Amino acid sequence: DIVMTQSPDSLAVSLGERAAINCKSSQSLFYSSYNKNYLDWYQQKPGQPPKLLISWASTRESGVPDRFSGSGSGTDFTLTISSLQTEDVAVYYCQQHFSTPLSFGGGTKVEIK
C-alpha cells in the first residue's frame, strides 16, 4: 500500500505571501504509459467536503484561482499558493490514485500569520 506523508502539519503565512506544502509518496506515482503523475490536491474548509484543486500533480481545476499551482513528479510533490488570501485558510490534502487502496496525506492546516 502507498503511504502519503505531508509536511508541515501546519503553516502560518502573512497575507500576500507564499505558502508551500510538501507531499511525499512511498513509491512513484508516475505512470509512464500515460506520462502522468497520479497525485491530486484537495482543499477542505470547516464544515465542508473537500474540493479538488489540482489533479494529475499540476492540472488546475476549472474555477481554481491561478495563485494555486502544483509541481513535482515521481515521489515528491508541492502545492504552492503564490499570494495567500483570507479565503485560502483551510486544510490541504494530497492524495494518490495510482492504485487501490487510495490514500491521503495527513493534511496541512494553513492559517494567516
Place this chain on the structure above:
Amino acid sequence: EVQLVQSGAEVKKPGESLKISCQGSGYDFSAYWITWVRQMPGKGLDWMGIVYPGDSDTRYSPSSQGQVTISADKSINTAYLQWNSLEASDSGIYFCARQVGRTSPIDYWGQGTPVTVSS
C-alpha cells in the same frame, strides 16, 4: 448539474446496525465509481472503499475489509455504506464521492453524513 446527496445524520448505540446512502444525479450513475471516505472528528481523510454501480465491482481498504459493506443500486442511482455492528470508534463524518475511473481523481463530493455511536 452533478450532485451527490447523502442521507442525514445518525445517532446509534454500539452493536446496532446502520446503512447510509448517497444518491447521484445529473450524470450517468452507472458509469462512474463511487468512493467512500471517512473523517473522524478533527482528523484527516481515510479512504474506505469504492464501488462501480454498473457491475457492483467493489474494493475495500485493508482497515475497512470485513468491517463495512459497500454496495450500489443503479436502478435508483444510489450507493450505500453499511455496518452490521457499530462501535464507538465508527463515529465520524462519512463522505461519498465520484470518480471517473477506479484510479482517477475524485471530482465531486457529497455533503457528508455525520454518524455518532454512543451508549
